[in-house]
Amino acid sequence: MKQSSQSHSLLIRNGHLIDPVARVDALMDVLLRDGQVVEVAPPNKIRGGADEKFDAKGLIVAPGFIDLHVHLREPGQSYKETIASGTAAAAAGGFTTVCCMPNTTPVLDSPEWVTWVRQPQRGAVVNVFPVASATQASKGAVLTDFRALQRAGAVAVTDDGKPILNETTMRDALRTSAEINFPIVQHAEDTRLTQNCSMHEGATSLRLGLRGMTDAAEAVIVDRDVQLAQQFTGARLHVAHLSTAEALKSVRRAKRNRARVTCEVTPHHFALSDSDVRDYDTNFKMNPPLRSAADREALLEALADGTVDAIASDHAPHAPHEKIVEFERASFGVTGLETALGLAVTVLHGRQKMPFARIVELFTAGPARVVDLRGRGTLLRGSHADVTIFDPKKRWTFDATKSRSKSHNTPFDEWQMTGKIVATIVSGRIVYRSG
Amino acid sequence: MSTITKTQAAVGRSAARGSILGIEGMPLSEIDRLLQLARKMNPLKPRPLLRGKRVLLLFYEPSTRTRASFEIAAKALGATTTLILSSGSSIEKGESLLDTAYTLRAVGADVIVVRHPNAGAPHLMARHLDIPVINAGDGMHEHPTQALLDAYTMLRHKKKLNSLQVAIVGDVYHSRVARSAIHLLSKVGARTTLCGPPELVPEIAATLAPGLRISRSCEEAVRGADVVMVLRVQRERLAGLKLSLPDYISRYQITMTRLRLAKNDAMLMHPGPIIRGLELTWDVADCPQSVIVEEVSNGVPLRMAVLARALGKG
Numbered sequence: 001m002k003q004s005s006q007s008h009s010l011l012i013r014n015g016h017l018i019d020p021v022a023r024v025d026a027l028m029d030v031l032l033r034d035g036q037v038v039e040v041a042p043p044n045k046i047r048g049g050a051d052e053k054f055d056a057k058g059l060i061v062a063p064g065f066i067d068l069h070v071h072l073r074e075p076g077q078s079y080k081e082t083i084a085s086g087t088a089a090a091a092a093g094g095f096t097t098v099c100c101m102p103n104t105t106p107v108l109d110s111p112e113w114v115t116w117v118r119q120p121q122r123g124a125v126v127n128v129f130p131v132a133s134a135t136q137a138s139k140g141a142v143l144t145d146f147r148a149l150q151r152a153g154a155v156a157v158t159d160d161g162k163p164i165l166n167e168t169t170m171r172d173a174l175r176t177s178a179e180i181n182f183p184i185v186q187h188a189e190d191t192r193l194t195q196n197c198s199m200h201e202g203a204t205s206l207r208l209g210l211r212g213m214t215d216a217a218e219a220v221i222v223d224r225d226v227q228l229a230q231q232f233t234g235a236r237l238h239v240a241h242l243s244t245a246e247a248l249k250s251v252r253r254a255k256r257n258r259a260r261v262t263c264e265v266t267p268h269h270f271a272l273s274d275s276d277v278r279d280y281d282t283n284f285k286m287n288p289p290l291r292s293a294a295d296r297e298a299l300l301e302a303l304a305d306g307t308v309d310a311i312a313s314d315h316a317p318h319a320p321h322e323k324i325v326e327f328e329r330a331s332f333g334v335t336g337l338e339t340a341l342g343l344a345v346t347v348l349h350g351r352q353k354m355p356f357a358r359i360v361e362l363f364t365a366g367p368a369r370v371v372d373l374r375g376r377g378t379l380l381r382g383s384h385a386d387v388t389i390f391d392p393k394k395r396w397t398f399d400a401t402k403s404r405s406k407s408h409n410t411p412f413d414e415w416q417m418t419g420k421i422v423a424t425i426v427s428g429r430i431v432y433r434s435g
Numbered sequence: 436m437s438t439i440t441k442t443q444a445a446v447g448r449s450a451a452r453g454s455i456l457g458i459e460g461m462p463l464s465e466i467d468r469l470l471q472l473a474r475k476m477n478p479l480k481p482r483p484l485l486r487g488k489r490v491l492l493l494f495y496e497p498s499t500r501t502r503a504s505f506e507i508a509a510k511a512l513g514a515t516t517t518l519i520l521s522s523g524s525s526i527e528k529g530e531s532l533l534d535t536a537y538t539l540r541a542v543g544a545d546v547i548v549v550r551h552p553n554a555g556a557p558h559l560m561a562r563h564l565d566i567p568v569i570n571a572g573d574g575m576h577e578h579p580t581q582a583l584l585d586a587y588t589m590l591r592h593k594k595k596l597n598s599l600q601v602a603i604v605g606d607v608y609h610s611r612v613a614r615s616a617i618h619l620l621s622k623v624g625a626r627t628t629l630c631g632p633p634e635l636v637p638e639i640a641a642t643l644a645p646g647l648r649i650s651r652s653c654e655e656a657v658r659g660a661d662v663v664m665v666l667r668v669q670r671e672r673l674a675g676l677k678l679s680l681p682d683y684i685s686r687y688q689i690t691m692t693r694l695r696l697a698k699n700d701a702m703l704m705h706p707g708p709i710i711r712g713l714e715l716t717w718d719v720a721d722c723p724q725s726v727i728v729e730e731v732s733n734g735v736p737l738r739m740a741v742l743a744r745a746l747g748k749g
Contacts (some may be wrong), residue, residue: 280555
């Protein structure tokens with residue numbers, strides 16, 4: 001990220017500020033200066049001028065959105081995405097901060113690679129916090145040096161794409177997690193039960209003749225991890241892209257026991273279900289797969305009742321040659337940065353009547369807590385000047401060909417949505433403004 | 436335009452006229468029409484309906500019956516045939532399915548008949564080609580021409596399909612033949628019972644089509660049936676499941692005793708290849724009610740009808 005040394009101020013006027021941490025849900029002006037929030041006050045109460053003014057009348061002003069789960073594909077897979085293109089897509093989707101996954105080539109398993117990702121030469125337009133790998137080369141055998149990775153700037157560790165299957169390895173990871181207050185992010189899938197599977201096990205997979213992943217393959221790992229996490233006081237477990245009603249039960253139990261267990265849910269899992277997999281369209285193939293309608297209902301309930309901590313896109317760009325192939329041979333994953341807010345407003349607010357304050361929390365304070373992003377996820381005075389401004393009523397149609405991501409593997413092409421990002425501000429500078 | 440734009444536009448585009456991708460999406464009127472057309476086809480009296488047409492047979496999996504009958508059917512109509520196997524072609528060098536399809540189109544294919552181990556492979560080809568694609572079996576999904584030839588065979592012995600009681604016994608889960616047969620029988624209004632252990636006939640299979648029943652008792656499924664359709668049980672697949680071969684045989688093998696529970700004039704069908712001593716006994720395979728060999732013969736006129744229709748001649 002480029003930081004200007006020159007003093008700069010930006011006044012956001014007349015917007016409806018929603019800041020769950022500050023318990024604000026009202027018309028407020030926000031003044032940003034030199035990368036910080038310097039004042040929040042009712043309209044027209046902020047004295048003195050600003051270098052730049054933004055009229056947010058009729059718009060919602062929120063702390064900058066944080067995406068805990070994106071694949072930026074660098075190093076090594078820049079034909080799918082780069083840090084520059086992925087963060088441009090993030091900015092267009094209202095995200096001021098993204099946490100990038102380590103399943104790159106090579107895997108982000110060393111402090112050197114964590115540092116490399118964070119270097120300004122990568123051309124990121126939003127904040128990037130790497131999640132490093134939990135085991136060397138994500139092979140599941142030998143743990144990486146969590147302390148060194150943490151010092152280098154990693155906000156968590158994971159072997160995302162693969163689970164940490166071995167129980168001893170997971171126990172050791174959680175023990176260290178407790179010692180250094182560092183989250184372990186688990187892609188919960190018992191891969192011994194999901195060999196050759198390409199979608200959710202159910203009526204649709206049977207009809208299409210595709211081998212299906214059972215909900216148990218996710219739930220058994222979540223259940224095991226939750227139990228392991230509770231053996232070490234202070235251990236932090238974050239369940240990535242949780243997708244089943246069964247797994248939610250374990251997370252709910254852990255939260256009742258006050259264990260430090262958190263979870264995220266993706267927009268595609270709350271917007272779609274397995275019956276949407278039609279005509280073998282590989283843009284509906286991801287892992288975890290689209291689940292049953294009942295699982296989706298359970299996710300919607302958990303998003304509303306506070307069981308779920310964050311909405312995360314699991315933005316997973318893939319090139320055409322990896323997606324326009326036989327369904328069973330296609331890569332898992334869909335892009336999602338630019339459609340996350342639209343889907344949240346359309347599905348969670350429009351259909352489920354979720355208040356905007358809760359939606360904003362799921363994009364801001366919730367994820368900030370999961371990985372301890374201090375001074376982010378809120379616009380309290382002194383916080384980072386990361387702001388997301390969106391029009392909650394704007395109807396629009398997503399056009400995948402106009403995506404800022406290098407890849408276009410989305411199930412939401414041509415979807416009509418309500419709720420559109422108007423401006424994204426990182427460190428007090430507008431990095432995206434809708435045309 | 437970029438590749439992405441072109442290929443994305445192709446998603447959701449419909450297959451060329453005359454394509455047969457599955458029975459599930461086929462209207463009943465089309466099924467009737469193909470069955471009527473097949474009755475007019477006589478492999479012994481060739482009609483050069485398709486003279487000058489090129490039929491490409493693209494086989495990514497082994498096949499005896501389907502491949503031979505498509506080839507003979509095409510030749511009986513005066514078409515030329517070219518067989519491409521995945522081994523010995525550029526597929527071995529890593530050419531993708533779509534690039535292979537574009538290549539076959541470029542050399543002048545008028546229709547492509549494809550067998551592929553992945554479900555949905557013919558659908559992918561059909562979305563990207565402007566010539567008809569015929570599914571000759573895709574993974575565990577469908578085998579539409581098998582279901583059509585089975586319906587054709589039933590009609591040679593029974594007046595109507597809509598009053599039939601059909602028992603499908605064996606490995607439904609892994610069977611593309613079963614899926615196509617289930618859709619066809621449901622569309623024509625037959626009453627179908629699926630029978631086998633839960634590992635091979637999961638409860639959820641009842642949702643495949645309207646009017647399906649599931650039975651765990653072979654005797655119950657077969658009793659009073661007009662048609663008993665037996666599906667192959669593959670030893671290697673049983674190995675992965677908590678199911679023993681002797682158990683399967685004792686509970687689900689079609690024996691003469693069990694077959695006698697069906698109607699006196701019941702037909703015994705099997706899409707082949709058969710494993711004598713496993714899903715059926717030796718004597719059942721050869722009993723007077725068995726139409727297993729006739730099914731193979733009927734594959735030729737049925738596939739003549741399919742090819743003629745695909746190329747606008749029926």
